[in-house]
Amino acid sequence: MVDSREISSQVLSDIFYGKSFDRALLLNKEYSKLDQRDKSLVSLLVLTSLRRNGQIDNVLSHFIKKPLKKNFFIRYLLKISVAQILYLDFPEYSTVHNAVEISKKYKSEKFTNAILRNICKNKKKFIKEIPAIINIPDWIKKDLEKFLEAKDLLEIANQISLEPYIDINIKNENFNQYNWEKILKGKKVFENIIRIKNKSNIEDLPFFQDGKWWVQGISSSLPVFLIKKIFKKNSKNKTVLDVGSAPGGKSFQLIDFGFKVSSIEISKKRIATLNSNLERLKLNTKIINEDFLNIDFKEKFDCILIDAPCSGSGLMQKKPEMLVVKKDISSLVKKQKKMLLKAANLVKDGGYIIYCVCSMLSAEGENQIISFLNNQKCFSSKNHFTDILEFGEVLKSNTFLVTPNSFQKKGGVDGFFIGCLIKNPN
Template identity: 40%
Template sequence: MKLCTRKICFDILNTADVTSNHERIIDKHKNFTDLNSRDKAFVKVLILTFFRWNRSIEKIINKYSKKKSEKKIINILRIAVTQILFMRTADYSAVNISVSLSKKFGSSVSRFVNAILRQVCRDKQEILKSLKREENIPDWIFKNWKKNFSSNSAVKFAHQSLKEPFLDIKVKKEFFKKKNWSKLLNGKPLFGELIRKNNSGLIEELPFFSAGYWWIQSAASTIPVTIIENYFKKGSPKVLEIGSAPGGKTLQLCENNFDVTAVEISKKRAVKLKENLSRTKFNVKLINEDFNKWKSRQKYDCVLIDAPCSGSGVINKQPDILYFKRKLNLENLISRQEKLLKKSLRFLRKNGLLVYSVCSLISEESKDIIYKILENNKDFSLLKLDGKLINNIQVKIIDGMIYSTPTCYQNKGGMDGFFVSCIIKGEKN
């Protein structure tokens, strides 16, 4: 089975240039679905680990290889070096299986692969000590981090972003104090009703999953609803949520008894949202439609936007951006974000609250877009956020806007890069 999993990884890397979505690349492999859960997890970890460290790995391969090789041979080396340096695979196993993979290309190729990998094994500790983690972060992201935070912060963000992510679980409030969730889920408490655990095994097999007592939700993504909960301390406000699936924030809104209308453009993601709602026994008005084409005269007390963005704050979970070496079309993303914001303002009642969030720390799609919207819409103003509105969790608050960064709660594994800002219509009562 070891050779089979590496062969699948080899095939995946050979086709990785045709798409920028690792889930699609992995899931569409004809033999991946036949693997057991453990081997599926191994394939995903290996591919994602390579994506995270690919620039360092390329440098290492180029250092030891004195000749230019075809892509398939390089991919065998990539798979092996990833395991030798960044995974718990035994060195001899990584070398032997990779040599076996290379034999189909001839004895000279297998000798070449064997020689390079044995040199990497020999120099392993020296290589690990000399690694510059920040070299794996695209310049356009790293420079923006430096500009908006500091050089030291940018380096720390890079280091944290290359680590394998944890799994955050949000337990329903009504059940949180009734059970020892840290023990049940084999995790540790973070804040609120969040339990953090290692991201391994099948989620569906964890205790009380089918009972709907909890759901998967990153710690950072709980912040927007926490703000809404504290802002509207009484009553059951009407909330319009834009970009709802897979549903973490939607479920969090529901457990606060808010009247939720959820708009989701993706049919596939809407199905996932429906499954999560059914499992947790919550109900919302779900609209599976493009928000920009959706028409309604309804006004809402609150609009929550989870805008499409670069995803630069969740590199550890979605490292595609590190491998497909291109700068995203930020102009297009920013245009879409502006369009969502402008239309969303129409649905707010007087004194209504708009909460804008993106999983990015890039200034153009965070603070800059908020200032631009406010400049062009004088009937709206910035609600300056403070610690009380977010239950004093550990995040950066700059000019009344929230930045969750990879170094927040660093001793517990860090947080996603996440930005939240709030706009109110008219004057707050």
């Protein structure tokens, strides 16, 4: 059987060549043969290497002055090994030994041994002197520097280098029935959300199969929390269109709060996931498997929740592959703009568009709202964020930005942007 560290290096290589983390694992035949313990090890090694990529590259640059053209695989093996030595505190001898044994297949054992031995000798120096800030890629960092201070960027860099927690959202009808902190071995952090340490098999946790809860990050839950606040007097008679609804977290919240929900999703595969989750949770919604931009609606809605496709720059901690592959967001920005314009014609007078993206980039967040308001004079931006200030800050445009260093004492949150737009009656 292929060593799990070699598999980790293969998976890491595939990610650098454009595959997502999940797809790289799925397509690796050797990974599928591993037991759960070794699969968890592969995930740990790859994700740590991605989260610390900038620091690891800096370390390797002290010893590798030219690109490894022939045995490019060795570079990924070295990255995995440096992650073990510097950031996971694995035993140095076994880490070096394993890497050297693997490198023999590529006739690079002396090269590998020399570099890793030198890194071990300078371990304390590298850990102390190489800052986490260089893990944030320039295409994200340059945008954040426009409105965040250096200390905030460093806090974000330190936060995204850590393994994220898992947030579990408990159904309203079940929340007071049990001691969920004890059952799930976690802490209540907001509303009905219990935060737990990362688990490999979520399905094995208590009451998962009974449909009493679903996994949903705090940041992702905030837009629906705001909708509940906005329509607190009469939620049962209010219609909400959840755009880009799968895998379903926001729709589940909306249904749980008593709204009349329609969930639209363009992807058939994601619709299948949504249906599966709804069945487990014993919840119902009107599902529309169409392109939001092309479908003709005969009705108008009290609220349209747009979870727009985006760069995902707020998910650097959960999906660190974006730290190593630059995204062209121009097509995404155009689509986001079209979605806002479409929603403007579908919301009732006095109704709301809640626009959100799991991104911290201004082009996908605040700039979108400013541009929209400049062209849609019947809309205005409303500050409904007083109850969630612990998760981020209100921007000049009366919109809200969550950054990963927010809520840091309790484990941080995903980066997220939210705008609340009311359609003023003519």
